[in-house]
Amino acid sequence: MKIKLIHSTAVTVAAWVMTLAFASASTLSTPQPQSALSLVKATAGGFSLSISNAGDQAWILQSSSNFSTWTEVESLQVYNGSFQRRYTNGAAGNLFYRAYYDAARQTNARTTANALVLPATSYNYAAPVLPASFSANPILAEDNMPANNLTTDAGATLGRALFYDKRLSTNQTVSCASCHQQAHGFADPRPVSVGFNGRLGSRNAMGLSNARWYQRKSFFWDERAATLEDQTLQPVQDPIEMGMTLAALTNRLASEPFYTNLFAKAFGSTAITTNRISAALAQFVRSIVSTASKYDMGVTNNFANFTASENLGRQIFFGLPGAPRATCAACHGTDNFVPTTGLNNNGLEFPYTDLGVGGVTGATNQNGMFKAPSLRNIELTAPYMHDGRLATLEQVVDFYDSGVVANPNLSPPLLGRNGTPLRLNLTSDQKAALVAFLKTLTDPALATDTKWSDPFNYGD
Numbered sequence: 001m002k003i004k005l006i007h008s009t010a011v012t013v014a015a016w017v018m019t020l021a022f023a024s025a026s027t028l029s030t031p032q033p034q035s036a037l038s039l040v041k042a043t044a045g046g047f048s049l050s051i052s053n054a055g056d057q058a059w060i061l062q063s064s065s066n067f068s069t070w071t072e073v074e075s076l077q078v079y080n081g082s083f084q085r086r087y088t089n090g091a092a093g094n095l096f097y098r099a100y101y102d103a104a105r106q107t108n109a110r111t112t113a114n115a116l117v118l119p120a121t122s123y124n125y126a127a128p129v130l131p132a133s134f135s136a137n138p139i140l141a142e143d144n145m146p147a148n149n150l151t152t153d154a155g156a157t158l159g160r161a162l163f164y165d166k167r168l169s170t171n172q173t174v175s176c177a178s179c180h181q182q183a184h185g186f187a188d189p190r191p192v193s194v195g196f197n198g199r200l201g202s203r204n205a206m207g208l209s210n211a212r213w214y215q216r217k218s219f220f221w222d223e224r225a226a227t228l229e230d231q232t233l234q235p236v237q238d239p240i241e242m243g244m245t246l247a248a249l250t251n252r253l254a255s256e257p258f259y260t261n262l263f264a265k266a267f268g269s270t271a272i273t274t275n276r277i278s279a280a281l282a283q284f285v286r287s288i289v290s291t292a293s294k295y296d297m298g299v300t301n302n303f304a305n306f307t308a309s310e311n312l313g314r315q316i317f318f319g320l321p322g323a324p325r326a327t328c329a330a331c332h333g334t335d336n337f338v339p340t341t342g343l344n345n346n347g348l349e350f351p352y353t354d355l356g357v358g359g360v361t362g363a364t365n366q367n368g369m370f371k372a373p374s375l376r377n378i379e380l381t382a383p384y385m386h387d388g389r390l391a392t393l394e395q396v397v398d399f400y401d402s403g404v405v406a407n408p409n410l411s412p413p414l415l416g417r418n419g420t421p422l423r424l425n426l427t428s429d430q431k432a433a434l435v436a437f438l439k440t441l442t443d444p445a446l447a448t449d450t451k452w453s454d455p456f457n458y459g460d
Ligand code: HEC
Pocket: 163, 168, 174, 175, 176, 177, 178, 179, 180, 193, 194, 195, 196, 201, 203, 204, 205, 206, 207, 208, 211, 218, 219, 220, 221, 222, 228, 231, 232, 233, 235, 236, 240, 241, 242, 281, 285, 371, 373
C-alpha cells in the first residue's frame, strides 16, 4: 500500500492532492486493501482526491476540524481501478479530510447506471456509414464478420465495457485498452507491450482500425488466431498480458450487476459465458471502423483536396506513372490498405530473430513472414513493425528506400530485377511526399469518438 500527499503550488490557489494506492496482489482473488487512513487539509483552493484501488472497493470520505469527531461526507465507489474528484468547498471550517476503507461498508451495488457512462440511446455500431468501395469487391471479400456474430449495438456496447475493464486481468490493473490505446489508433506507443505484472512482451500491439477487413481473416502478427472470435480470449489468458483463467473471468464478471444487464441486452439472457465474452469483444473491435480520412475525401473528389506533396506521395505509393515506382500497394492494397491473399516478408532482418508465421506453422518458407495490419491511421500507431523497431514514418520510408534486407523469403514486390532487394533511391522531397501521403490516412474521429472511448465512471 502506498499513500501519497502532494502539495501543489503550481496553480494560483494552493491545493492538496491526496492519492491512495494499493499495490495489487497477483492472485486470482479480487485485490483487497488493508483498512487505511489518509489525511488531507483543505485550503482556499479546495482539494483533490484521487484513489487508485485495483480491487474496486467503496471508500468513505469523512471530514473533521479537531481529529476527534469525524463526519461522513459521502461514500465513494471505485469502479475500474481509480477514482478522482476535485472538491472546491473545503476552506470554510479549515477542515481535514480522510478517505477511509471499511470492510463492513462494501455494499454499494455497481449498476449499469452508476458504474458506466453510457448514452441513453446506444451508439450506432451495427451500421456504420461506409464508402462505396467497402460494399464491393475486393473489400467486400475482406470482411471477416461471421454470420453467427453480426455486430449489434448492444453487443458492441458490452464489448466496449469489456475492452476497458481491468477486471479482465488477474490483478485488475490491465485492460485491453492499456495496450490498445484509442489516442494511438488502438495501438501501444511502447515498442513492446507491458503486461499485468510489469513484464515485457516481445511484440508491438497492433492498431485495430478496420481489423474487420482482412482477407486472410486471421489475427496477430504471426496469424496464429484463425478468427477474431478466437483471438479475443488469448490476451486474457496470456501469462504475460492479463494472466486470467476463463473460469475466474466468468465468475468475476458474474458478480457485477452491470454485466448481468449488459449481457442480457446483448444476448437475450443473463448468462455470462466465455463464448459471449469473446463474441462481444470481437463485435467491439470490428466496430472500430475508420473511413473519414483526408484520403477518403480524396477518393470522392479525385484528390483535389490533396497538396502537391500528398499527391506525389500517392503516386509513389501506388506506383502510378510519373513518379518513382514503389510497390507499397502490392502489399498494402485496396482502400483498406491491407495485403490480399498472400503472406509477406518485407526484409526487416536476416537471420530472423522472430520466425513470425513460420514459428507457428513450422514451414521454413514462411519464416520471417508477418501480417501487415491496415495502414489506416498509421500516423497514430508509432512505433512500427512487429517489434516496434522503427520509431517514425520517416524511418519506415528510409527503410523501404534503402534498407530492405536480402533473405530467402523476401516477397517478390521488394525484389529488384537482379534478384537483390529493391532500392527506391527516393530524393528527400519524394520521401517527405510518401510520409505526407501516409498521413492522409489519419481519421481524426478515430482517436476521439466517444463510442470507442472508456465508458467507466471515474468520479469527475
Ligand atoms: C499487455 C498488452 C496487451 C493487452 C492487455 C491486450 N493486447 Fe491485443 N495485442 C497486443 C500485442 C503485443 C499484439 C500483437 C501480438 C502478436 O502478434 O503476437 C496484440 C494483437 C491484438 C489483435 C490482433 C490485431 C490484428 O490485426 O491481427 C487484436 C484484435 C487484439 N490484440 C485485441 C485485444 C483485445 C480484445 C484485448 C483484451 C481482451 C487485448 N488485445 C489485450 C497487446 C495486448
